[in-house]
Amino acid sequence: MSIEVEGISKLYGSQKALNHISFKVNKPEIVGFLGPNGAGKSTMMKILTTYLQANEGNAKVNGFDVSLNKQQVQQSVGYLPEHNPLYLDMYIKEYLAFNANIYNVSKQRIEEVIEITGLTPESHKKIGQLSKGYRQRVGLANALLHDPDVLILDEPTTGLDPNQLIDIRNLIKAIGKTKTVFLSTHIMQEVEAICERVIIINKGEIVADKKLKDLRDEKEQIVIVEFDYRVEDAFLLKLPKVKSVINTHDFVYEIAFKTSEDMRSYVFDFAHDNKLKILQLNQKNASLESLFRDLTTK
Numbered sequence: 001m002s003i004e005v006e007g008i009s010k011l012y013g014s015q016k017a018l019n020h021i022s023f024k025v026n027k028p029e030i031v032g033f034l035g036p037n038g039a040g041k042s043t044m045m046k047i048l049t050t051y052l053q054a055n056e057g058n059a060k061v062n063g064f065d066v067s068l069n070k071q072q073v074q075q076s077v078g079y080l081p082e083h084n085p086l087y088l089d090m091y092i093k094e095y096l097a098f099n100a101n102i103y104n105v106s107k108q109r110i111e112e113v114i115e116i117t118g119l120t121p122e123s124h125k126k127i128g129q130l131s132k133g134y135r136q137r138v139g140l141a142n143a144l145l146h147d148p149d150v151l152i153l154d155e156p157t158t159g160l161d162p163n164q165l166i167d168i169r170n171l172i173k174a175i176g177k178t179k180t181v182f183l184s185t186h187i188m189q190e191v192e193a194i195c196e197r198v199i200i201i202n203k204g205e206i207v208a209d210k211k212l213k214d215l216r217d218e219k220e221q222i223v224i225v226e227f228d229y230r231v232e233d234a235f236l237l238k239l240p241k242v243k244s245v246i247n248t249h250d251f252v253y254e255i256a257f258k259t260s261e262d263m264r265s266y267v268f269d270f271a272h273d274n275k276l277k278i279l280q281l282n283q284k285n286a287s288l289e290s291l292f293r294d295l296t297t298k
Contacts, residue, residue: 001025001026001027001063002025002026002027002029002061002062002149002180003023003025003048003060003150003182004060005021005024005057005058005059006022006058006059007021007058008020008021008022008044008054008056008057009021009054010044010047010052010054010055010204011055017043018040018043018054019203019204019205020056020057020205021040021044021057021201021206022057022206023206023209025180026180027150027179027180028176028177028178028180028181029176029180029197030172030173030180030181030194030197031180031182031183031195031196032183032190032191032194032197032198032199033182033198033199033201034185034186034188034191034198034201034292035184035201035296039203039204039296040201040203040204041201042154045079045081045152045154045184047066048061048066048073048077048152048182049066049077049152050066050070050073053067054066054067061076061077061150062076062149064076075103075146075148076149076150077148077150077151078142078144078145078146078150078151078152079143079151079152079153079154080139080140080152080153080156082154082158082184084135084138084139086127086138087127088126089127089128090127091125091127092119092124092138093114093123095138095142096110096138096141096145097110100145103145105146105147109145109146109147110145113142113145114141116141116171116175117137117138117141117144118137119134119137122134131164132159132160132161132164133160133161133163133167133168136157136160136168137167137171139156140156140171140175144175149179149180150182151175151180151181152183153172153181153183153184154184155184155186156168156183157169157185157187158185158186169194176194183195188288188289188292191212191288192212192288195212196213197210197212198210198288200291200292200295202295207296208295215288215291220243220256220258220259220260221256221257221259221260221263221283221284222254222256222257222284222290223254223264223281223282223283224253224280224281225252225267225271225278225280226250226252226253226278226280226281227251227271227276227277227278227279228251228279230247230251231251231276233245233247233253236255236270239255239263239266239270240263240266241257241259241261241263242255242256242258243257244256244294254290256290256294262283264281264282264283
């Protein structure tokens with residue numbers, strides 16, 4: 001087991017950032033760690049990398065306790081924080097050599113991580129001359145220097161343009177074939193493109209832990225309906241197999257059903273029986289984004 005978290009809690013004064021959360025991550029596996037701002041994502045990542053100490057619970061990385069075996073954990077983990085800390089006046093190779101000395105790894109490894117992360121065309125430049133995408137590559141190269149078994153990436157694609165997103169996405173997927181990758185992001189498309197599994201955290205508590213394959217295979221759908229006047233949610237909850245009702249705007253409702261059967265005919269008959277006029281009636285598949293919104297807005 002690459003990551004084991006059991007009953008972790010973290011307090012900032014009287015505010016509880018994490019509330020007895022538990023999960024496990026295998027190797028190799030790419031897991032997306034999702035949640036709204038302030039949910040506790042970065043706090044959990046800092047605990048796993050020994051930057052922060054939990055108030056309660058236990059966590060292990062590669063079998064090493066994050067409180068008792070900090071040096072071994074640090075040797076096992078490659079960490080890219082949300083705000084990638086780089087020395088902009090240093091050349092790429094100079095910066096990586098500086099960190100290689102800290103990790104006591106060979107100069108040959110520097111050339112290896114430059115090639116792995118696609119930095120070769122820019123390797124003669126100072127970091128300050130690089131685009132945001134290439135700076136992220138430098139951060140990833142640094143995280144890979146000591147060949148860790150676990151990569152922890154906090155918002156690795158923030159601020160990248162579409163081409164840079166694709167490059168970093170492909171790089172993370174390639175790394176995830178042999179290593180454990182635990183990453184946080186706000187970009188749902190990135191999770192669906194990169195990750196095998198998603199853990200959703202809200203207000204310091206885990207509210208979902210699902211394989212992406214299982215999520216796609218779930219028999220669930222959303223029907224979008226617009227009436228000619230406002231309808232009470234409780235009225236629509238009387239529909240069969242209904243899971244939830246959201247009034248998105250004006251007289252438009254998103255009705256989630258726990259079934260793969262097309263429920264539009266049921267909504268139509270329900271409206272007819274109750275003398276409601278339908279202005280639009282569409283169907284869409286339930287997605288990770290809708291699951292995220294459902295679980296984090298309650």
